[in-house]
Amino acid sequence: MSQRLAVLTGGNWIDLDVFNWEPSGYGVAREREDVISMARNAARDQRWVIEGIYGWIVSNILPSATALVWITLDESECVANIHRRGIRGGATPQSFAELLTWAQTYRSRTGSSSYAAHEALFTSFPLDKMSLRSRGDVTLFSEGKFPAL
Template identity: 50%
Template sequence: MIRSIGSRADTVSRDRATAIALAKAEAARDCWVVEGIYGWLVREIQDRATTLIWICLDEAECSANIRQRGTRGGASAESFNALLDWADSYRSRDGSSSFSAHRLIFDEFAGAKEVLPTRRAVKAFADNLALRRS
């Protein structure tokens, strides 16, 4: 099951306490995956993780993907452009959703870990998982 933890289906951010509670509930399961950019949320559940996969694509590739998928949840042109600016600033901005914060989480993680820097690497990783499951 895929569940949106950091935001609701309509892309409105959840309050922090609710997001943390949902993430902790998912992380209490035997098998779980968290995907996203919320470093502050990862910090809340990383002690339950056995593996950390960092999908660290180039900002230009992320922005191109955002442009391709277009606006969502009734977003305005202004908020869409703000999202593109935010994606483009990944390596230069500060905060828990920045490259430097993600690098620190990755570097400090004691379990198995891997960086996937390209779409090709992501696809190869997913294909390998699929082969191991069959």
């Protein structure tokens, strides 16, 4: 969904999983400094859409943003999206099952990848912002029918 949104808005699509994990697949994280550097380089583009849940990465590039659109779907929608996308990036059936469980705990877990942390980033963002809470919101936004920033 975020990739389609990037195409529709003319932005660069940034998949934070690609930055966070070594090319060998999930489970082997890159060095934090390398991840932050990659994210900062990507955020130099005029427009970008981020897919990912890594608040610690986003907090490092948010100062480069002039507007913020937070796509915050219900966990059941996220789990359905993960199922549709399937196993990727060298994941195993076990790691895929763990990802599904992890996605289901978005609002109840703590840390920089939690709903509370993302909400704090969103709330403190001082410029134009909006939250898209459903596929319908995303569709309306991408068609220019959602209230403008």
